[in-house]
Amino acid sequence: ADAGLTDIFLPYNILGRAKLERLKALHMRVTLSVTADSVETIDGLAATFTDAGNPLPVLVECDTGMGRCGVQTAGEAVGLARQIDTAKGLVFGGLMTYPAAGRAAEAEAWLAGARQALAACGLACARISSGGTPDMWRSGDDSVVTEYRPGTYIYLDRYQVAKGVGSLDDCALSVLSTVVSHPTRTRAILDAGSKALSSDTLGLADFGELLGVAGARVTGLSEEHGTVTLSGDGKLRIGERVRVVPDHCCVVTNLFNEVNLIDGETVLETLPVAARGRMG
Secondary structure, eight states: OTTSOOEEEEOSOOOSHHHHHHHHHHHTTSEEEEEEOSHHHHHHHHHHOOOTTSOEEEEEEEOSSSSSSSBSSHHHHHHHHHHHHHSTTEEEEEEEEOOOTTOHHHHHHHHHHHHHHHHHTTOOOOOEEEEOGGGGGGSOTTOSOOEEEOOGGGTOOHHHHHTTSOOGGGOOOOEEEEEEEEEETTEEEESOOHHHHOSOOTTOSSSEEETTSTTOEEEEEOSSOEEEEOOTTOOOOTTOEEEEEESOHHHHHTTOSEEEEEETTEEEEEEEOTTTTOOO
8 A cells, every 4th residue: 555556455364453454544544445254254353344335345255275264155145245245344245266376167157157146035146356467368258257366467477478378588576696616517506505595486496597698597596596407508607697587476576675777787677675674
C-alpha cells in the first residue's frame, strides 16, 4: 500500500490478533480481499471485521490438487461460504486456488463443480481466482476462472524454462557474481553461494546457469561459494564477473535489499525490495 497499490488480494490465512489488527488497518486504506480455508480463520476475521457498511471480501481457498492449503471438497467450500455470508462484517468473495503445475484441467473441473454446488445453495460466486505461471497460457477462453495470479512471469527463471514457459534469454533476473577461484579446468568458484542463489532448486539438478558461457552450471553451493562445473569449450577466468540465472527467482529476490534494472551494462534504476523480511 505504501508503494501505491490500491487493490490488494492476500491469498493467505491470516491468524492472530496482531496480524488481524494490521489487516483491519489496511482495509481502511485500500480495496482488500483475503482467503480462508477453516472455521477458525473465518471466526478470527468475523471478530475483527464487524462493519456491515464496509465488509471484508473473503474467498474460500480450495485444494484442487496442489496438496497444500484449501478445503478438500465442494461441500466444505459451501459450508465456509455460508459461514462467511452470515458474518456481519464479511462478504463471500468467491473461490481461490493455487493449482498443481501441469494439472490445470483437474483444477478447472474442481472449481466448476464447486461453483455449481454454491449456486445450488443460492450463493453467487462471481470471482474465481487461480494462479501459477507455468499454466497461465493454458487456462483457455471458456475457463470458469475469472482472474489469474501469475507471479514468476515478471522475471522467469530456470524452473519456468524447464516447464516450457520461455527460454533462458527470456529470464530477466540474474545474480551478478565474480569468479574467485579456478582450481581445475572444469571447476570454478563464484562468490555467490546459498545466501545469494538460494538452495531451493524446485527439483532441478543444478542451482543456476551462467549466461554467455555454454555448459556452465552451478552444481554446488555452500553459504558463500558457488561451484561452477564447466563442460565443452566453456571457459572462465579469475576476476571475471558473470551473471547467473537462478532456479527460483522468487526466493532469490527475497535475499537482496535492492534490484538493479539494467540495459546491457547500464544501470537504469535501482529499486528497493520493499517486502523483504516482512514476515511478521
